Amino acid sequence: MHIGPHLVAYAAMINIPWPGVSGAPARLQPLLLPLYRQAGIEVSLLRLDELHSQVSGNKLFKLKYHLEQAMSAGYRRVISFGGAFSNHLHALAFAGRVMGLETIGVVRGEPGYADNPTLRDAADWGMRLHFVDRRTYRCKQTPEVADRLRDRFGDCYIIAEGGAGPPALQGCGEIFDAFPAGALAGTGLVGLAVGTGSTLAGLVAARPEHCRLLGFPVLRGGDFLYRDIASQLREAGLADSAGWQLQLDAHEGGYGRVSLQLAAFLHAFEQETGICLDPVYTGKLLLGFNRLVVSGGIAAGTRVVLIHTGGLQGLRGMAKTLYDRRSAFRGALPL
Numbered sequence: 292m293h294i295g296p297h298l299v300a301y302a303a304m305i306n307i308p309w310p311g312v313s314g315a316p317a318r319l320q321p322l323l324l325p326l327y328r329q330a331g332i333e334v335s336l337l338r339l340d341e342l343h344s345q346v347s348g349n350k351l352f353k354l355k356y357h358l359e360q361a362m363s364a365g366y367r368r369v370i371s372f373g374g375a376f377s378n379h380l381h382a383l384a385f386a387g388r389v390m391g392l393e394t395i396g397v398v399r400g401e402p403g404y405a406d407n408p409t410l411r412d413a414a415d416w417g418m419r420l421h422f423v424d425r426r427t428y429r430c431k432q433t434p435e436v437a438d439r440l441r442d443r444f445g446d447c448y449i450i451a452e453g454g455a456g457p458p459a460l461q462g463c464g465e466i467f468d469a470f471p472a473g474a475l476a477g478t479g480l481v482g483l484a485v486g487t488g489s490t491l492a493g494l495v496a497a498r499p500e501h502c503r504l505l506g507f508p509v510l511r512g513g514d515f516l517y518r519d520i521a522s523q524l525r526e527a528g529l530a531d532s533a534g535w536q537l538q539l540d541a542h543e544g545g546y547g548r549v550s551l552q553l554a555a556f557l558h559a560f561e562q563e564t565g566i567c568l569d570p571v572y573t574g575k576l577l578l579g580f581n582r583l584v585v586s587g588g589i590a591a592g593t594r595v596v597l598i599h600t601g602g603l604q605g606l607r608g609m610a611k612t613l614y615d616r617r618s619a620f621r622g623a624l625p626l
């Protein structure tokens with residue numbers, strides 16, 4: 292069995308009880324939906340969500356080299372940015388605690404948000420939360436804001452929103468190491484949800500020739516990501532390997548929006564497969580992918596791996612909203 296050497300090193304670094312050290316780092320779970328059988332395709336889900344209970348899914352890979360860089364440059368303090376339900380800040384808070392780094396989370400919104408389950412965890416793990424209004428938040432990447440943060444919080448390693456940047460791309464390329472031995476060889480297409488696009492960019496740089504990539508942006512108007520991902524690759528000094536594409540109609544109204552159909556789909560998918568998806572990322576991936584299958588967009592015989600990038604912590608406190616929305620849905624679901 293194959294274990295990516297870096298994954299093992301990182302696991303030791305943040306003291307992860309790595310599942311099945313004698314086996315593969317992540318489980319590749321076949322999805323046996325009637326829809327896939329009819330289309331003559333084989334689809335599996337790479338369960339990155341199972342790798343660690345708190346450092347969710349792809350964030351484990353996005354943070355790895357950021358934290359390594361911060362530590363090797365001697366920083367004691369890391370600062371980053373996110374929304375009130377940010378999987379990134381949640382993961383960073385936990386990883387920082389385990390690694391003995393101070394963490395500061397700059398959160399878009401009101402101090403009242405500190406009471407939600409995501410930020411309560413982060414604060415319990417020692418993250419200092421600093422709330423800023425939307426306008427300040429929008430300027431967060433400017434040198435002036437960086438200076439002001441350093442004035443206020445002292446010398447610190449700054450990680451861009453969502454954990455983006457060259458170290459994130461390097462870490463996300465290692466998601467391929469998380470495939471069980473031999474599984475990648477037969478895989479023709481890998482699909483994943485896209486926020487900032489750093490995870491996809493890392494995969495683009497590291498992908499084997501035969502393996503195409505399909506990203507599903509979860510925000511509206513995601514076509515800017517074609518340029519943005521290309522420039523993230525350039526900034527990291529990585530080659531754009533082509534062979535990747537975006538499916539732009541899977542956003543369900545925009546970032547954080549939950550359509551009635553999406554709410555109904557999350558429930559039906561869990562009933563059918565026992566697998567829990569989140570409404571912000573992985574739910575939109577599966578719904579968008581299944582619609583594509585229905586419309587004949589995936590050639591028969593294709594072996595597909597979809598990546599479960601995690602994010603389930605964000606579901607807490609959403610049960611009633613999801614119930615109300617799925618109860619109001621009338622219509623068919625692509626399953």
Ligand SMILES: *Cc1c(COP(=O)(O)O)cnc(C)c1O
Pocket residue numbers: 347348349350378379453484485486487488489490491569572573600601602603
């Ligand atoms: C952050 C996140 C993503 C998006 O990753 P990007 O690198 O920003 O595109 C996808 N899925 C989940 C569950 C996430 O938390």
